[in-house]
Amino acid sequence: MNKYRYILDPSSKKYKCPNCNKFSLVVFIDTERSEIMENYGRCDRESKCGFFHHPSKDGFKNRINSEISNDAFVEIFPSFHKNHLVDLSIIGDNNFLKYLRFLFGTTIANSVQKKYKIGTLCEFNFGTVFWQIDERKIVRAGKVIQYFETGKRTKNITWMHQFLKIKKEISDYNLCQCLFGLHLIKDDKKSIIALVESEKTACIMSVIFPDFLWLACGAKGEFKLKKLEPIKHRKIIAYSDSETQKNGSTTYEEWKRKAEGFNAVGFQITVSDLLEKETTDEQKAKGIDIADFFMREFLKSK
Known part of the structure; x- marks a missing residue:
């Protein structure tokens, strides 16, 4: 049973974004009624648009539920x-x-x-x-x-x-x-998946901690339900970069909030707080990642 009534549509359907007018909007779904909520969603063009409207923001005043129609969205075929x-x-x-x-x-x-x-x-x-x-x-x-x-x-x-x-x-x-490295899950079906932001980090950490299967989502904004769907059945530990956003929140907080929603629909994601606890303010200002953190000691030993 879903913990949250309103979730972002996990399918590949895209609706017209009211902000940028591109077919890049992932709408919210009312899981109790099995209906889409046309006026609420998140634009996939996070860096160029950034539109995000949750149903709770306006007390559902602009709620328009409807059946899914063929002209309401664009199905994206890769x-x-x-x-x-x-x-x-x-x-x-x-x-x-x-x-x-x-x-x-x-x-x-x-x-x-x-x-x-x-x-x-x-x-x-x-x-x-x-x-x-x-x-x-x-x-x-x-x-x-x-x-x-x-x-x-x-x-x-x-x-x-x-x-x-x-x-x-x-x-x-x-x-x-x-996900970068996704092709590896077919041959490695048992390892815990360690998910990071950058491809470079995944490659380096695969050597330092080889017992994990290291994958990368490609950017902080690419920690998305659709991208994670192929590893839904696996145990996942996510390591966000230690970075503070312009609004004062951290990438760790953003990923943790998203992970709670993903877990509500069947995922098993733990967002590690290692960097939040162990890094200095100076390191956080630089936005270091998990590879930077461990490579310091590795390079000292060389």
């Missing part, structure tokens, strides 16, 4: 990349792989690359390609980030489908992301 793109990209080398070799040596770095299918986009100044491959081993996306050899990322980020559009190899692409 596009996919061909598998040979992944194989070709793994041949190259990039600064992130060099950083892994510096930290752990060539053998371990190569195993991490093979495990997570880390590629290189030479035409993007040898950017690191973090492939998003789902539980069916289908390639959903390729996120490309440029790094320095120190392991620090630059501000240069693109997506493989954007690059292919520029090259006119594809004309359109419907990006529907999945």
Whole structure:
């Protein structure tokens, strides 16, 4: 039985957002009546729009419940990349792989690359390609980030489908992301899943604490029900970055609030408070993550 009466629609249906007018709104569902609530929801364009209207905010004054109609939403069908793109990209080398070799040596770095299918986009100044491959081993996306050899990322980020559009190899692409590392759950069905924000963090922590299966959602705003659905049956420990938002709340608090809602519909998520308790104000100001926290001691021992 659901703990909360009103939950965000866990399906892939998208409604028209009243703020940005894009078909990117995930609406609330009244679980008691099994009806959608058209005037309440969260826009998936969190950085560009940020619309969020919970039913309790106005005392349900603008409540309009209705049956689901075919013209009320857009069903998003994901596009996919061909598998040979992944194989070709793994041949190259990039600064992130060099950083892994510096930290752990060539053998371990190569195993991490093979495990997570880390590629290189030479035409993007040898950017690191973090492939998003789902539980069916289908390639959903390729996120490309440029790094320095120190392991620090630059501000240069693109997506493989954007690059292919520029090259006119594809004309359109419907990006529907999945968790980074999701393809690993098919072969590892027993390990506790440790979920972090960044792909880099997942790769590093997979070496430091190999007993967990480390996955990444890609960004703090990507801690979403839809993205987590394939691991709903697994025990999950989420490690948010130690970061304070503009409104004064922390990413930890935001993830904990979301996790409570996810758990109400069957998930088993614990949001770790390790960084909240063990980091200094200076570290919180820098927004360190779980890998930063443990790498300090690791580098001292080198």
